Amino acid sequence: MKTTDPGLDHVLTTTFECLRESVDGFKPDLELQRIGWVESVGKGIARVSGLPGVQSEELLMFPGGLPGLVFNIEPERVGVVLLGDYAHLEAGDEVRRSGRVLDVPVGEGLIGRVVDPTGRPLDGGRPLSVPQRWPVERAAPAIMDRRPVNQPLMTGIKAIDALIPIGRGQRELILGDRQTGKTAIAVDTIINQRRQEMLCVYCAIGQRAASVAGVVAQLREHGAMEYSIVVVAEGDAPPGLQYIAPYAATTIAEYFMRRGRDVLIVYDDLTRHARAYREVSLLLRRPPGREAFPGDIFYVHSRLLERATRLNQNLGGGSLTALPIIETEAQNLAAYIPTNLISITDGQIYLSPELFQKGLLPPVDVGKSVSRVGGKTQLPAYRAVAGDLRLTYSQFEELEAFSRFGTRLDEETRRILARGRRVRGILRQPQFSPRSAAEQVLVLHAVNSGVFDEVEEADLVEAEAAVCGAVAEVPETAALIQAGEKLTDEDLRALRQAAQHAVKHLHNQREKTDAGSAGSATPDQERR
Missing domain, CATH: 3.40.50.300 (P-loop containing nucleotide triphosphate hydrolases)
Incomplete structure (x- = not known):
């Protein structure tokens, strides 16, 4: 811009050159850009101003070492999620950028x-x-x-x-x-x-x-x-x-x-x-x-x-x-x-x-x-002994619901219902009693092959424990199960025989116990 006064033109030109040099040489204080202040606090969140260049999910540090996570970035402020006790925070508190994400x-x-x-x-x-x-x-x-x-x-x-x-x-x-x-x-x-x-x-x-x-x-x-x-x-x-x-x-x-x-x-x-x-x-x-x-x-x-x-x-x-x-x-x-x-x-x-x-x-x-x-x-052993178990069990549940209407059932239907109830009883398991793969395969094969058919439902827990203990009788087959090998017909036969032996042994023990109890009855009990 020119004026009619040469002296004034010289003053203006000198002033503009000084301003240009000052602006070109200006370097913002990076430390100040890393500091903001709290506008408001409440319910686990804070709104912070004065942090240009802050990144999403960056970690901010509040007074007392309280960390916060940048969640919302808005034109004038950022929304921060507080990651600790924020009861001491107040509006105007200083906030510093950490320069890193939450780790x-x-x-x-x-x-x-x-x-x-x-x-x-x-x-x-x-x-x-x-x-x-x-x-x-x-x-x-x-x-x-x-x-x-x-x-x-x-x-x-x-x-x-x-x-x-x-x-x-x-x-x-x-x-x-x-x-x-x-x-x-x-x-x-x-x-x-x-x-x-x-x-x-x-x-x-x-x-x-x-x-x-x-x-x-x-x-x-x-x-x-x-x-x-x-x-x-x-x-x-x-x-x-x-x-x-x-x-x-x-x-x-x-x-x-x-x-x-x-x-x-x-x-x-x-x-x-x-x-x-x-x-x-x-x-x-x-x-x-x-x-x-x-x-x-x-x-x-x-x-x-x-x-x-x-x-x-x-x-x-x-x-x-x-x-x-x-x-x-x-x-x-x-x-x-x-x-x-x-x-x-x-x-x-x-x-x-x-x-x-x-x-x-x-x-x-x-x-x-x-x-x-x-x-x-x-494991292949599961597929051998429990391949049809899911379908069989689902069919049993439908048949059981139908049988509640009082319909007269034929012998085959009764047999299916009895087997299904034993499968359901075997699938029951108390907490803190996990079973190994060999024990599970042995029990599932036993119930599928009818070993538990003659066992009363009230005695299933005791019978299952006895069958699980029979794993020690077939160590080679148990090792094959744990190793993920396929079971042959001979292996399945050995499992069934071990389960039958365990159930039979339990039945014999119970008969002896019952006989001993009857023999020790008092004359008054016998008269009753």
Whole structure:
């Protein structure tokens, strides 16, 4: 811009040049860009201003060492999920960027410990000595990094191993109404892994502290904590901590899988996880969808469960088997979260409250349960003795329902019903009593071949124990079963003879006991 006064033009030109030099040489203070302040706090979330360049899922540090996870990025502020006790936070508090994403300690030092999702010990033991930290959010293995699921994961539960087999690297959903024994099945499976050389991770999400303490006590009592890790986000923990809990537990499990080990992880349960995510999303004003859940709730669970797999030999050959647990309401399998997870997983084990009320434990509903991997993971011996058991048992349940109408039944129908009741009795199994593969095959072959037909239903438990003890009489066949070899007709004949001998021996002992009791009766008892 020119003026009529040459002196004024010179002053203006000099001023503009000085300003240009000042602007060109300006360097913003990077330290100031890493510091923001709290605008508001409430219900486990905070809104923070003054952090240009902050990244999604970056870890922020609040006063008192409180961590927070960047969840929403808006033009003027960011929404942060708090991962700890936030009672001391106030508006105006200083917030610092950490420059890294949320991570969790991983390593051998975690085995046998109880930790929270950020890696802090909760068992009162020594501080963790694990030098490595891995990001909580990790990409699932690529398709070419995986291999087929064809090795069995033995739960020790007859109804599952025989009818709904689970493979290493599979994702099998456990669902049912509250108080039907979902956690009991998961705990029994963990206890049975002692003889399978498998590491276990139990992730408790939103559970009561007493419930979690009970599970940990059960694992310690049966020696399972020697190969287990427990990750806990209790029900009174902030929703953000409950949200990241399964991802942190999966990262811990992946560390061992990447080193060639077989790992089992239990998510107990993903219903509470979905509710925690819904709470966080609604507080941060994300748009709600069906049942007020955010639209990406399917993605939240799918990206978690897709991390369960069996790696190829080039990556160590390890596996990660997932047992997510879901709580249904009034047996409604068509609710939003159950249908989502049924479509993500490779099968489901449904626990019926009706069977639970009848005392048929574990209350596995064979008709509504399925394994989409199926016989590919099952030991050949199971296919030989239990191949038709699922169909036979389902037909028995239908026939039993029909027989309640009082219809006169022919002899063949009575025989089928009697055999079916004994099959149902054999599939009953108390908690903390897992059976080895050889014991299960022997018992199932015995009931299929009619060894238990003459045994009263009230005596089935004692007869089953006697048959299981007969495994010691056929050590060669038991070794073949454990090794995954096919059984010949001669092997099956040896199993049947061992079972018949055990039942006969039990019957003879009972007759002697009854005779001794009758012989020792007093004269008054005899007169009566």
